[in-house]
Amino acid sequence: xxxxxxxxxxxxxxxxxxxxxxxxxxxxxxxxxxxxxxxxxxxxxxxxxxxxxxxxxxxxxxxxxxxxxxxxxxxxxxxxxxxxxxxxxxxxxxxxxxxxxxxxxxxxxxxxxxxxxxxxxxxxxxxxxxxxxxxxxxxxxxxxxxxxxxxxxxxxxxxxxxxxxxxxxxxxxxxxx
Ligand SMILES: CC(C)(COP(=O)(O)OP(=O)(O)OC[C@H]1O[C@@H](n2cnc3c(N)ncnc32)[C@H](O)[C@@H]1OP(=O)(O)O)[C@@H](O)C(=O)NCCC(=O)NCCS
Numbered sequence: 001x002x003x004x005x006x007x008x009x010x011x012x013x014x015x016x017x018x019x020x021x022x023x024x025x026x027x028x029x030x031x032x033x034x035x036x037x038x039x040x041x042x043x044x045x046x047x048x049x050x051x052x053x054x055x056x057x058x059x060x061x062x063x064x065x066x067x068x069x070x071x072x073x074x075x076x077x078x079x080x081x082x083x084x085x086x087x088x089x090x091x092x093x094x095x096x097x098x099x100x101x102x103x104x105x106x107x108x109x110x111x112x113x114x115x116x117x118x119x120x121x122x123x124x125x126x127x128x129x130x131x132x133x134x135x136x137x138x139x140x141x142x143x144x145x146x147x148x149x150x151x152x153x154x155x156x157x158x159x160x161x162x163x164x165x166x167x168x169x170x171x172x173x174x175x176x177x
């Protein structure tokens with residue numbers, strides 16, 4: 001996919017990040033959840049203050065995908081603060097969130113972003129990339145399977161007041177010797 005550049009995000013990107021987060025989250029999950037739960041989640045996780053705090057934290061890595069005209073059309077958040085017991089012996093990093101703007105779905109942008117994540121994780125000598133994905137998000141599951149992720153467990157994800165089940169998936173990284 002041409003015409004896309006991937007850049008590390010900083011404080012100047014917070015407004016675009018917030019807008020893309022709210023739009024993509026709403027497009028993906030509003031049909032399955034109550035308005036109240038959606039509202040609670042969006043207010044807690046996608047406020048400018050919260051995103052700015054997270055961008056500044058050393059455990060988080062935000063990368064944005066920008067189109068030719070400088071618009072942010074996708075992003076990924078990686079983080080190292082969560083520690084699943086199953087991966088305790090490995091140097092692990094989590095793909096907490098990958099969001100592609102609806103107009104770009106199915107055109108390979110998610111794959112461009114995933115490729116960047118894998119290159120970053122390898123370069124930083126992580127041994128495994130893992131994630132949680134809602135059991136009903138079949139599109140994302142298909143995407144992760146295509147990228148070689150395998151299920152290794154489950155965990156609970158709170159969407160507002162609703163406790164939902166996520167599959168945990170992992171991909172071992174082949175660090176060059
Ligand atoms: C999941 C997501 C990141 C995938 O990004 P994308 O740009 O649409 O994916 P790509 O075009 O790079 O697709 C790569 C592969 O994923 C799989 N895939 C993508 N969309 C699919 C769909 N609707 N159905 C089945 N498989 C799909 C395919 O195997 C595809 O390979 P192909 O092009 O050879 O068929 C994107 O759809 C998205 O942002 N969804 C909303 C937010 C979300 O659910 N994020 C994940 C949870 S945090």
